[in-house]
Amino acid sequence: MNMMTDPRESLVVIGNGMAGMRTVEEMLKLPGGKRYRITVFGAEPHVNYNRIMLSSVLAGDKSVEEIVINSREWYAENGITLITGDAVKTIDREARTVTSAAGVTVPYDKILLATGSRPLAPPIPGLGLPGTCAFRDIADVDKMLAAAKTHKRAVVIGGGLLGLEAAWGLKQRGMSVALVHLMPTLMERQLDAAAGQLLQRDLDRRGIAFFTDGQTEEITGTERVEGVQLADGRFIPADLVVLAIGIRPNIDLAKAADLDVNRGIVVTDDMRTTDADIFAVGECVEHRGSVFGLVAPIWDQAKVCAARLTGDESALFTSRALSTSLKITGVDVFSAGALMAEGESDDEITLRDDNRGLYKKIVVRDGKLVGAVMYGDVADGQWYLGLIRDKSDISEIRDKLVFGRAFAESLPAGKTGPDIASMPDDAQVCGCNGVSKGSIVCAIREKSLCSLSQVRSHTKASASCGQCTGLVEAILADTLGGAVEKKAPSICDCATAGHDEVRQAILAQGLKTMGAVRAAFNWKKAEGCHKCRPALNYYLLCAWPGEYVDDSRSRFINERVHANIQKDGTYSVVPRMWGGVTTPSELHAIASVAEKFNIPTVKVTGGQRIDLLGVKKEDLPAVWGDLNKAGLVSGHAYAKGLRTVKTCVGSEWCRFGTQDSTGLGIKLEKFCWGSWTPHKVKFAVSGCPRNCAEATIKDMGVVCVEAGYDILVGGNGGIDVRVTDPLVRVASEDEVMEYAGAFMQIYREEAHYLERTAPWIARVGIDYVKKRLVEDNEGRRALNARFVYSQKFAQDDPWAERAGGIDAHEFAKLPELADA
Amino acid sequence: MLEALTWKKIGPLANIPVRGSRRLCFGSGGKPIAVFRTGEDKIFALVDECPHKQGPLSEGIVSGNSVTCPLHNWVIGLDTGLAAEPDEGRTETIPVKLVNGEVYVGLLVERPVLERPTIERKCG
Ligand code: SRM
Ligand SMILES: Cc1cc2nc3c(=O)[nH]c(=O)nc-3n(C[C@H](O)[C@H](O)[C@H](O)COP(=O)(O)OP(=O)(O)OC[C@H]3O[C@@H](n4cnc5c(N)ncnc54)[C@H](O)[C@@H]3O)c2cc1C
Ligand code: SF4
Ligand code: FES
Numbered sequence: 001m002n003m004m005t006d007p008r009e010s011l012v013v014i015g016n017g018m019a020g021m022r023t024v025e026e027m028l029k030l031p032g033g034k035r036y037r038i039t040v041f042g043a044e045p046h047v048n049y050n051r052i053m054l055s056s057v058l059a060g061d062k063s064v065e066e067i068v069i070n071s072r073e074w075y076a077e078n079g080i081t082l083i084t085g086d087a088v089k090t091i092d093r094e095a096r097t098v099t100s101a102a103g104v105t106v107p108y109d110k111i112l113l114a115t116g117s118r119p120l121a122p123p124i125p126g127l128g129l130p131g132t133c134a135f136r137d138i139a140d141v142d143k144m145l146a147a148a149k150t151h152k153r154a155v156v157i158g159g160g161l162l163g164l165e166a167a168w169g170l171k172q173r174g175m176s177v178a179l180v181h182l183m184p185t186l187m188e189r190q191l192d193a194a195a196g197q198l199l200q201r202d203l204d205r206r207g208i209a210f211f212t213d214g215q216t217e218e219i220t221g222t223e224r225v226e227g228v229q230l231a232d233g234r235f236i237p238a239d240l241v242v243l244a245i246g247i248r249p250n251i252d253l254a255k256a257a258d259l260d261v262n263r264g265i266v267v268t269d270d271m272r273t274t275d276a277d278i279f280a281v282g283e284c285v286e287h288r289g290s291v292f293g294l295v296a297p298i299w300d301q302a303k304v305c306a307a308r309l310t311g312d313e314s315a316l317f318t319s320r321a322l323s324t325s326l327k328i329t330g331v332d333v334f335s336a337g338a339l340m341a342e343g344e345s346d347d348e349i350t351l352r353d354d355n356r357g358l359y360k361k362i363v364v365r366d367g368k369l370v371g372a373v374m375y376g377d378v379a380d381g382q383w384y385l386g387l388i389r390d391k392s393d394i395s396e397i398r399d400k401l402v403f404g405r406a407f408a409e410s411l412p413a414g415k416t417g418p419d420i421a422s423m424p425d426d427a428q429v430c431g432c433n434g435v436s437k438g439s440i441v442c443a444i445r446e447k448s449l450c451s452l453s454q455v456r457s458h459t460k461a462s463a464s465c466g467q468c469t470g471l472v473e474a475i476l477a478d479t480l481g482g483a484v485e486k487k488a489p490s491i492c493d494c495a496t497a498g499h500d501e502v503r504q505a506i507l508a509q510g511l512k513t514m515g516a517v518r519a520a521f522n523w524k525k526a527e528g529c530h531k532c533r534p535a536l537n538y539y540l541l542c543a544w545p546g547e548y549v550d551d552s553r554s555r556f557i558n559e560r561v562h563a564n565i566q567k568d569g570t571y572s573v574v575p576r577m578w579g580g581v582t583t584p585s586e587l588h589a590i591a592s593v594a595e596k597f598n599i600p601t602v603k604v605t606g607g608q609r610i611d612l613l614g615v616k617k618e619d620l621p622a623v624w625g626d627l628n629k630a631g632l633v634s635g636h637a638y639a640k641g642l643r644t645v646k647t648c649v650g651s652e653w654c655r656f657g658t659q660d661s662t663g664l665g666i667k668l669e670k671f672c673w674g675s676w677t678p679h680k681v682k683f684a685v686s687g688c689p690r691n692c693a694e695a696t697i698k699d700m701g702v703v704c705v706e707a708g709y710d711i712l713v714g715g716n717g718g719i720d721v722r723v724t725d726p727l728v729r730v731a732s733e734d735e736v737m738e739y740a741g742a743f744m745q746i747y748r749e750e751a752h753y754l755e756r757t758a759p760w761i762a763r764v765g766i767d768y769v770k771k772r773l774v775e776d777n778e779g780r781r782a783l784n785a786r787f788v789y790s791q792k793f794a795q796d797d798p799w800a801e802r803a804g805g806i807d808a809h810e811f812a813k814l815p816e817l818a819d820a
Numbered sequence: 821m822l823e824a825l826t827w828k829k830i831g832p833l834a835n836i837p838v839r840g841s842r843r844l845c846f847g848s849g850g851k852p853i854a855v856f857r858t859g860e861d862k863i864f865a866l867v868d869e870c871p872h873k874q875g876p877l878s879e880g881i882v883s884g885n886s887v888t889c890p891l892h893n894w895v896i897g898l899d900t901g902l903a904a905e906p907d908e909g910r911t912e913t914i915p916v917k918l919v920n921g922e923v924y925v926g927l928l929v930e931r932p933v934l935e936r937p938t939i940e941r942k943c944g
Contacts, residue, residue: 060905149908174906527839527859530881530888530895553839557879557890565890569876809837814830814844814855 008037009109011309012098014088014253016042018051018295019282020114021070022302023309028078032310038080039106041098043087044137047072051137052295055327058141058169091257093275110309113254113265113273113280117247117293124243126219132241135166144242148173151239155179155228157216158244159186161326164199166242167208168328177207178236180214180228182245190324190335194352195359195375202331202357211236249284249291264291269316271305281305287319294322296428321388323381325467334378337388338363338371346370349402362402367395380404382471386423420478429475430468435461437475444479452476453496453522491753492531497521499535499752506543514540514551528554535753538640541676542748545790552807558638561810562798563620566613571620573599573612574637575627576673579647579665579685580608589630593623607644607682609635618811624799633797636673640754643680645669646694650687650704659704661687664733668702668740674794675744675787678751678760683740696724699757700743702736705729709736713743713769714761722758725766728774741784742773748787827917827924833857836923841878841887843868844925853914853925854878856898858885864898865916865925871896871909 013020020040027033042048046068053067075082086100091111099105119134121127131151133143144166147154152175156167159181167179185196200210215231219241227237249264260266260274264286271279281301283292292298297319307315323336341348341363351360356376362384363371368391372384383405387394394401400408425438443449443459452473456462462472490496495518497505502517511517514536518528528536533554540548552560563571575590590610594602600614615623624634636643645668648654650661665685672683684693685702695701697717701724703710708731712724727743730736746769751760761769773780802811836842836857844853844865854868854877862885868878875891885898895904901911915926 172906174908525884527883529883530893533881533883553837554881556881561879565876565879567873567891569879809835809842814835814842 006037008035010107011036011038011110011112012088012106012108013038013040013112013114014098015112015114015116015282015284016040016044016046016048016082016084017114017116017282018048018069019116019284019298019302020112021048022299023112023114023281023305024080025070026302026306027309030306030310030312033306035310036110038078040075040080040082041086041088041100042082042084044139045085046138047075047082047084049138052327054135054138054141055165055169057138058135058144058166059172059329060169061329064138064141088253091253091278093257109277111278112305112309113278113284114282115250115253115284117249117283119243120246120248121243122245124216124219126221126225127243129219129221129225129241130223131221131225131239132219132243135162135242135244136247140242144170144240145173147240148175152176153178153238154240154242155236155238156242156244157228158246159183159210159212160189160244160246161187161324163242163244164203165327166244168203168206170240170242171206171208175240176209178209178211178238180211180216180230180236182213182215184212186210186212187324187326187333190339191333191375192339192361192373194350194361195333195335195373198357198359198375199326199331199333203328247283247293249286251284254280254284262286262289269304269318270308270313271301271317272308279305279309287317290319292319294324296322299428321385323385325378325381327467332374332376332378334372334374334381334384336372336381336385337369338365339373340371349398351402360402360404364394364398364401367393367398369394369401377404379470382468420474423475429471430459430461435459440472440475441479444476449476450480451496491535492529494518494523494525494528494532495521502536503539503543503749506539512540512544512548514554538676538678538753542790546793552810559640561617561620561807562634562636562638562802563615564638568614570614570616572637573615573620573623573627574605574607574609574635575632576635576669577609578669579645579662581647581662581666582609586630586632589627589632593626596626597623599623605637605644607637608646609644611637618813621803621805621808621811625803628797628800628803634799639676640679641674641676641681642669642672643682645672646682646684646698648685648687648692650685654687656690657687657704658706659687659709661685661693661702661704664702664704664709664736665693667733667737671737671791672740672744674796675748675791676794677744677748678753679756681744681747681757697721698724699747700724700740708732711736711739714757714766716756716758718756720758722762725761725769727766727770738780738784739773741787742780743769745783745787745790746772748790749783827926830855830923830925832921833861833863833918833923834921836863839882841880841882843876843878852876852878854887855916855923855925856882856887858882858898862898863916863918863923865914866896866898866901867912867914869911870894871903871911872907877911 048069050067050069053062056062057064086102088098089101090099097105097107119136133140154170154175154177156163156179159179167177171177185193186200187196204210216228217231218229219225220227220229225238225241227235229235251261251265254265255261265273265280265284267273267280267285267287271281273280282298301317304315304317321337326333345366347364349362358376361373369387397408423437427437429435429437440459440461447458449455455472455476462469490498505520511520517536537551537554541550558564563573565571594612597619599612603611605611645665647662647665651657651659652662668683681699683700684695684698686693686695687704689703691703695703696712697715701712701715708729710729711727713727715724716722747757830844836855838857839859841854841856844855852868854866856864866877868876870877870889872892872894875889877887877889877896879890880887886895887898888895894907896911901913903909917924
């Protein structure tokens with residue numbers, strides 16, 4: 001090789017991981033960056049990848065390819081010699097060479113130690129058995145995935161960030177998972193007891209079994225692991241045991257080379273070890289007594305180290321306050337700084353809402369915020385972190401602080417999240433990819449980016465663990481001068497766009513086909529999937545009444561065949577009984593249909609009508625035909641639309657009845673049936689506050705009183721019972737009808753697909769609904785008018801149409817084959 | 821292998837809705853077959869039983885080359901019969917061909933299910 005003749009100095013990087021390669025990347029960006037001939041040794045057989053995302057690979061959200069940071073091409077293009085699968089064994093500081101296990105010797109002028117850390121492995125008997133592994137690198141993940149394919153039961157030891165993400169990943173892969181934790185509560189280093197318990201409760205609900213206060217005594221088994229024996233006698237059977245109890249800086253090499261080591265390789269603010277030519281970064285280092293386990297500070301180290309390596313003698317590393325969060329979908333945890341009051345002068349302020357699983361605690365020390373722990377809603381995390389880092393004086397807003405930014409700074413609702421304007425350009429935004437606010441802003445300006453996905457692809461910000469997505473969007477919005485909004489979850493994996501975005505675009509850009517929508521938001525899958533297609537079909541139907549043609553192929557089977565599929569592939573048929581009232585002739589018709597088509601079950605539903613269960617698919621049209629003859633039409637028991645309007649007997653019969661609740665219920669049902677809505681809608685009308693029709697757990701309920709009618713909305717009796725919020729009291733039935741139409745329409749136009757009125761109102765707030773329906777008379781009438789118009793195209797009985805031959809192929813089988 | 825197949829004509833492609841499916845049953849019993857037609861007019865056939873709990877795949881939503889089971893939303897590959905991750909399982913695939921507009925399914929003459937007198941799910 002021409003190494004000897006090469007004028008450049010030789011830099012040997014030991015460790016092809018996140019810290020080492022980030023330092024190299026930073027260096028290449030700098031003017032002096034080209035001064036080295038770089039050789040990288042990596043013990044792992046891979047190019048360098050985003051270790052953070054191993055959790056996502058395990059959970060199946062990402063592939064190994066997707067988490068590669070630099071391809072082999074990249075190393076080649078930058079003239080870097082990459083030696084993988086070969087660990088450096090010795091550093092000879094006299095001869096100034098490093099030598100690898102395979103015997104490769106490379107002379108150096110400078111060394112960068114980035115050997116990371118090793119999983120802690122205490123001497124537990126049975127640890128080496130097949131079926132045991134750690135959670136550190138691709139090899140470990142491969143082991144776990146292999147086990148998940150062939151085995152059922154996993155035990156994870158360790159209830160910290162790693163252990164929990166491992167447990168969740170394995171659960172996602174279909175294993176039954178138990179987690180053993182030494183301490184009484186989870187993530188005790190990042191969370192206080194209260195937050196830890198909420199976390200445990202939620203994960204427990206998601207099917208992970210917890211063994212806290214669990215001291216592992218032995219991993220049992222002969223050929224392969226068979227279980228975990230705890231000191232207190234508890235035994236947990238297992239085919240896979242993952243040890244994730246912590247990490248230890250990987251210092252062996254440095255120690256052997258007589259560099260100062262303590263817990264980690266000791267470095268000064270310039271990232272130098274005790275040998276001025278040997279630098280160290282990442283989890284292997286110890287700086288001013290502390291060691292590191294998160295990338296954020298490591299990116300700062302990489303910057304400083306790169307600057308130093310390229311001759312800038314001023315760069316200094318200082319560790320700043322850190323925040324942790326957990327990468328488990330749907331579990332929002334955040335913590336930064338102190339977890340609890342540490343002395344007299346400290347105050348803890350907590351906020352707790354067990355129903356909604358919300359918990360917030362802040363720790364205040366003489367006028368400054370020193371810690372924050374959040375569970376459930378972490379939107380303000382970065383804001384709190386900022387206050388902690390900048391040691392801002394918060395005495396002014398102390399009492400409001402815990403309620404979050406919007407309240408504390410009394411910003412208009414919606415405008416929450418970090419204050420972008422006052423955020424320094426060098427502020428780290430994306431921890432995974434170490435992107436600063438500054439670089440995002442100039443990428444947006446220079447390349448005139450206008451969408452999150454564009455910013456992702458150009459800057460890598462939020463492209464990895466996604467925790468900072470909200471922040472990146474805020475910066476985007478702020479740079480483009482838009483309003484700062486919190487990102488709604490995307491419709492499905494086919495798209496990055498959220499429901500509201502799509503709905504607005506459909507109207508604003510006049511998108512009238514699913515194809516057009518998918519094109520406008522460049523959907524990943526050309527035809528979409530079973531999640532987005534029904535949603536788009538509904539949004540278009542709602543946006544363009546009478547114009548958009550419903551795509552039956554994008555409807556769930558029940559809505560496609562206008563009956564409810566049962567577990568054995570037969571169907572149920574539920575005709576309307578307006579307001580729960582029926583007649584002898586209707587009952588005759590139902591009875592004879594049941595006999596004629598020998599329908600096995602006839603049941604009174606919870607919705608005041610009759611369900612015929614077990615109808616063969618090919619009989620449906622005939623069954624409907626007969627029912628139609630008696631005037632019975634579809635009850636839409638299968639539809640995301642109006643289901644039932646329950647009523648009580650009311651003033652017509654009941655000695656307490658104040659108004660004709662039965663009559664009003666029938667009117668409402670005749671007015672609203674047939675309309676498609678984001679999710680099913682149920683009404684009820686009770687004749688007096690005794691409320692026998694259970695109006696207070698319906699999407700819209702009316703409770704009659706002497707003075708008129710109390711209209712209540714947003715109730716739900718289902719999975720999460722929610723009592724209605726009072727909307728308004730009106731004097732006449734006509735007003736009730738107008739409110740009903742307006743309420744249906746605002747729900748149709750603004751809720752997300754598959755969001756019932758209860759979660760929708762919980763999201764937007766009843767005050768908003770009042771503003772639109774009660775305070776704004778014009779608006780209410782307009783909404784009602786739009787509903788009345790859309791009903792023109794909705795109120796044809798789907799059963800009559802099909803009994804008459806529409807969609808015949810849906811019901812007829814292919815001509816039967818005689819025996820082959 | 822192939823010669824063990826007999827090709828049965830089951831009618832014109834037009835009988836099968838685009839991005840849809842029709843169910844094919846056997847007089848003598850045997851598991852019904854779901855014949856699928858994708859958005860690009862590719863045809864596939866599977867035994868009409870989800871590997872999860874025998875849900876009728878012929879009733880599912882077809883997107884691209886997969887179908888989503890109507891009962892609990894498992895996603896099954898039409899070409900392989902395999903359930904998409906994280907679910908695990910496989911549905912038997914049946915050979916199909918299209919000869920000038922007519923759909924044929926390939927049945928193994930000694931396909932045991934055909935001889936079975938009873939059927940898993942009522943079918944007609
Ligand atoms: C038939 C019936 C049970 C009965 O025999 O009484 C029923 C049956 C089903 N309910 Fe229900 N629900 C029935 C009344 C209710 C009620 C009571 C009521 O309406 O007063 C509730 C609670 C009230 C509410 O909805 O707020 C109810 C809450 C649910 C839920 C949970 C909804 C939620 O928001 O949490 C589901 C699941 C869903 O819709 O996603 C559901 C889903 C279902 C499905 C459609 C499951 C399915 O997708 O196949 C069942 C269909 C069976 C069938 O084929 O008919 N059913 N379901 C009732 C039909 C009422 C009707 O006449 O149309
Ligand atoms: C599953 C998982 C999830 C994580 N999630 C997060 C998160 O959400 N947020 C966060 O901030 N951090 C997270 N981390 C931590 C983060 O990944 C580490 O802080 C980061 O990778 C440290 O980088 P490093 O370069 O110091 O060590 P590493 O990335 O481990 O790189 C060290 C490399 O050096 C190699 N090596 C060691 N000795 C030698 C030798 N003698 N010769 C050659 N090569 C050698 C090792 O094989 C390894 O490839 C997570 C870690 C894991 C494992
Ligand atoms: S409660 Fe409703 S969804 Fe559940 S089993 Fe009964 S009918 Fe079905
Ligand atoms: S039977 Fe198909 S998903 Fe359950």
